[in-house]
Amino acid sequence: MKPNKDFYSITLIKMILSHRAKSRCLMFLFSLISTISFSQSITSSVDSTQIKIGSQFNLTIKANVSKTDKVVFPDGKLFGVLEVLESYPIDSIKSNDKLELIKKYGLTQFDSGRYVLPKLAVLINNKTFRTDSFAIVVNDVVVDTIKQQMFDIKPIIKVEKPTSYWWLYAILILIGLALIGYGAYYFIKKRQNKKNEAEAILFASPIEKAIAELEVLEKKSLWQKGETKAYYSELTDITRNYIEEVIEIPAMESTSNELFDALKVSVRKKNIKISADTLAKFKRVMETSDLVKFAKSKPLDFEIENDKNTINTFLISLDKAIPRTEEETENLFAEELKRKKERSQKLQRIFIPLTLVGIILSIILVFLGVTKGMDFLRDNIIGHSTKSMLEDEWVTSDYGDPAIIISTPKALTRNTDARILNNLPENVKSTSTFFYGSILDNFxxxxxxxxxxxxxxxxxxxxxxxxxxxxESFGAKNIVVNTGDYEDPKGLTGKKSEGTFTVLDPISKEDIKMYYSILVFSQGTGIQELILVHKLEDENAAEIMKRIVESIELRKVVK
Known part of the structure; x- marks a missing residue:
């Protein structure tokens, strides 16, 4: 039986329709995959796969993401064995709701050979994407030894540092300050001498001094201004000072009752002929003064006037009753007054010039701080505290061969001692030593x-x-040693010794307790040693040591 033509036609149409449906499904699937891959995709490229030693080539990483995606590009000083010279800022290109992030790195290698730039991890929303790996060939620099004449390597020439005369300026400034201080001292002394000559002796006797002080007290008008307590305090102090000078009893340190009892005893012993009524009136004024000072009593105006007159009468009566000659009185008081005045003037001659010099020195330091910067002051004048070293910007550098890379508060200084460099053992190719500070410093x-x-x-x-x-050769004593293997989280291994020791301070002659840490590494045919020392109780110095140890990197030796 022959098939019907209509059957073939219908079958062909079904096949065509089925094929079109499958095509549309595949197109939709490819479109979906394309959309997903575009939403989050990573591409990478290098601008050259062959470079000369030390030349830079660029790695470019592109991330196609949405505006809400969080992207973290690789970071580090080494990508494999290739050194990162520079990490450029991220560039971006916007396209509708999409974003293309472009990150560039400058890389190099300082030894010839074939190296592999490994696949690097890029995080997009905490999901890891990998870049492509690239083979990089580092070629030697070809030197034409036929056309160009070759010479032996010249020995190292020691170059003297440029002469710095800041210390000379410092000495001149100190001399200038000393001259200013002496000039101020001489001027004040000369002025005081002139004043002393003009004044001669202001008071010939203690009674004249007391009467003059009472007159000065009245001119202050204290009780008229309502300051009754202050008035009675000064009134009784003047009287106590007089009694202490002429009767020689501790009047200023005694209570009113103690003073009155001591006064009665002295009057009897020294045969001072003063009436009992005068003494009784004096006692009453002292009691009134105590009431004013401690019980906040306020006498009437006429009572204050009477108390003042009573003190005047008492002082004059007592002075006249004391059995001594006028010459004795003048000599005693004049000598005491002279001693007090000389002490006061001496303090003025010393304090005023020192204050003046201090002000000028402060101005100079502020000027240097503004013009030269705080680093200049710390390096040459003030010195560095461990707190400032911890907070200031650090220096990262590589030292020696084989190189060790560390970060320190200040760049280390190379030891250029010719005795070491010119007397190396036979098996030693080269040695280098770098340092900062001394064993007596905080760090x-x-x-x-x-x-x-x-x-x-x-x-x-x-x-x-x-x-x-x-x-020990530096002066360390009583060294406590704790030795063992060392390994840090980055996989760096070696040997470590740490502990404490004491060192004698040449100024205070006392032992200072120090903490030390010694790290030793071996790499190829080389050894690297790092010795860190700080005062045991200095927390900032301990933090500096910790940061330095965490920053250690060894430059890999390519065989």
Whole structure:
């Protein structure tokens, strides 16, 4: 039986429709995949796969994301064995609701060979995406030894640092300040001498001094202004001072009753002929003064006038009754007054010039701080505190060969001692030492690197022992040693010794307790040593040590 033509036609139409439906499904699926991949995708590229030693090539990473996505690009000083010279700011290109983030890095390598830039992790909303890996060839710099004449390597020439004369300026400033201080001292002394000559002796006797002081008290008009307590306080002080000078009893330190009893005893012993009525009136004024000062009593105006007159009469009567010659009175008082005045004038001659010099020195320091900066003051005049070192900007650098990279508050200084550099052992190719501070400072660092010609000589334990002996040569005593293996979270391994020691302060002649930490690493044919010391009780110095240790990196040696 032959198939019907209509059957073939219907079957063909169904096949066509089925094929179109599948095509549309596939197109929709591809479109969906494309949309998803565009919403979050990573691409990477390099501008060159071959460079010369030390030349820079650029790595570019592009992230296509939405505006709400959170993207974290790779960060670090090394990508594999390739060094990151510069990490450029992120650039962005907007397209509707999409965003293309572009991150560039400048990379290099200082040894020839073939290196692999590994796949780097880019986080998008805490999900990890990987970049492509690239093979980078680092070529040697070709030197034409035929056309260009070659010479032997020249020896290291020690270059003297430019002469700095800041210390000379400091000496001149100190001399100037000393001259200003002496000039002020001389001027004040000369003026005081002139005044002393003009005044001669202001009071010939204690009674004249007391009467003059009572006149000064009346001119103040204290009780008329309502300051009755202050008036009676000064009135009785004048009387007590007079009694203490002429009768020689501790009038200023006695209560009113004690003073009156001591006065009666002295009157009887010294045969001072003063009436009992005068003494009784004086006692009444002292009692009134106590009531005013402690019971807040307020006498009437005529009572205050009577008390003043009573004190005047008492002082004059007592002075006349004392059995002594006028010459004795003048000599005693004149000598005492002279001594007091000389003490006061001496203090003025010393205090005023020192204050003046202090003000000028403060102005100079402020001027230097504004014009030269605080670093200049700390480096040359004030010095660095561990707190300021901890808070200031740090310096990251690599030192020696094989290089060790660390961050420190201040750049380390190279030791250029020719005796060390010119007397190296036969198996040592080169050695370098860098330092900051000394063993007596709040904080100090010593960093050494040694490169051997063939292989590392001796174990790291022996190196630690030599470093401990070096601490002893610096003056360390009573060294407590705790030695063991060292490994940090970054995988850096070596040997460590830490503990405490004491060192004698040459100024105070007392022992200072210090904390130390010694780290030793071995890399290829080289050894790196780091000695950190700080005062045991200095918390800021301990934090500095911790930050330095956390910053340690070893530059990898490519064989």
């Amino acid at each position: 100090s660092v010593v960093l050494s690197t040694t490169s051997f010609k063939d292989s590392v000589q001796g174990s790291l334990d022996m190196v630690l022992e030599q470093d401990l002996k070096q601490l």
